[in-house]
Amino acid sequence: MRTFRHTLKEQTVLYIFVAVLFLVGVIFGALMVNALSLEQQQDLGRYLQNFFITVDQSEPGTGAAESFWNIAGLHLKWVGLIWFLGLSVIGLPGILILDFLKGVLIGFSVGYLVGQFSWKGLLFALVSVAPPNLLIIPVLIVTSVSAIAFSLHVIKNRVMMHNRVNVIRPFAAYVGLTVFMCLIMLGISSFEAWVTPAMMKWVTPTLLETAVVPGM
Helix, strand or coil: CHHHHHHHHHCHHHHHHHHHHHHHHHHHHHHHHHHCCHHHHHHHHHHHHHHHHHHHHCCCCCCHHHHHHHHHHHHHHHHHHHHHHCCCHHHHHHHHHHHHHHHHHHHHHHHHHHHHHHHHHHHHHHHHCHHHHHHHHHHHHHHHHHHHHHHHHHHHHHHHCCCCCCCHHHHHHHHHHHHHHHHHHHHHHHHHHHCHHHHHHHHHHHHHHHCCCCCC
16 A cells, blocks of 8 residues: 555656646647638538438447447557557657647537537537546556656666666556456446446437538
């Protein structure tokens, strides 16, 4: 317990930095909505119309198993890429870029829905985007901090100090934490595959009433 507290205290700055980076990405993504051209808005509007129709007409549980593996594959690839980048010194910027991009994607999705559909778009975001990401973001933050900390450990002991410190124990802890985060991602994927579609189906009828392609 003491070791865990000591590690958490040492990594507090990293947690704050990564969390702020996510937040900046979310803000940047929301602002990107205003930079869309009319043609881009029309393309997105058509895509959302088709998506809402598909969700509204789908039967509960249809294709949930296939969706689970698709969603799980995407999440596990994201975590796996962060883990891989943490193994090398040159991977540090890549971890930060991935965290920023994740924030941008979330901010853009919510920003466009709210900007296009007002409170109905916010409601859809609350049932589709918010629930899984309330867990996904902390998982990615923990994974990223772990990857950054391991990479910094290697830099400090192997590169800068030229010290042949045994990295087997830190590496085992790094792998163990990443595996645990992957298991959490599988649980989140289950929620997205079976629960989220039902929640979206409840909201989509109200959106179809006001889903108008911009400029049309």
